[in-house]
Amino acid sequence: xxxxxxxxxxxxxxxSARGKEVVCSYTEKSCYTCIWFVSVEFNNCPEDEPFPCKSxxxxxxLKHVCDGNYDCPERxxxxxxxxxxxxxxxxxxxxxxxxxxxxxxxxxxFKSIVKSRDDLQKIASALSTSANIDVFQSxxxxxxxxxxxxxxxxxxxxxxxxxxxxxxGMKPESWSEVKSVFKNLxxxxxxxx
Numbered sequence: 620x621x622x623x624x625x626x627x628x629x630x631x632x633x634x635s636a637r638g639k640e641v642v643c644s645y646t647e648k649s650c651y652t653c654i655w656f657v658s659v660e661f662n663n664c665p666e667d668e669p670f671p672c673k674s675x676x677x678x679x680x681l682k683h684v685c686d687g688n689y690d691c692p693e694r695x696x697x698x699x700x701x702x703x704x705x706x707x708x709x710x711x712x713x714x715x716x717x718x719x720x721x722x723x724x725x726x727x728x729f730k731s732i733v734k735s736r737d738d739l740q741k742i743a744s745a746l747s748t749s750a751n752i753d754v755f756q757s758x759x760x761x762x763x764x765x766x767x768x769x770x771x772x773x774x775x776x777x778x779x780x781x782x783x784x785x786x787x788g789m790k791p792e793s794w795s796e797v798k799s800v801f802k803n804l805x806x807x808x809x810x811x812x
Contacts, residue, residue: 669681714743717746749809
């Protein structure tokens, strides 16, 4: 299931990185990591090599993305954030998750940073590309306490502790979805130092 979603997510990253005109509301040195909401229609790569390299017209097969070998001239196919995103729930799906769980996620962890829907996109992008909780905290300018609370929620999921998440405001009927998404974040390294 995730393979096709990752495919879409990767397209979005690479299309924006290839200089397509896209509005970016996420303030970073490199805007390309925050753009995940781009249509696939801009990609000129053939179906058997759908991954466009960042600064050239070269296209590569998805099996060559994050395989430890540099296949794109600028080494874009082995970029750390690209490889993290490749393992994670795609930002489009992460945004849907954040929106669906906003009633408890925002007050529990993100109330100081959420002012608009753009901020939900920033959260989704940061969840999809951050190497660890410290990078996540930095990308979103979260307070140390908010980052630690979110980290506690991840640890609770890792130990199958629904009660801690309910204390943060999660409804019991959300447990299976929250557990699935958080487990993906854990398994792909968000809790690593």
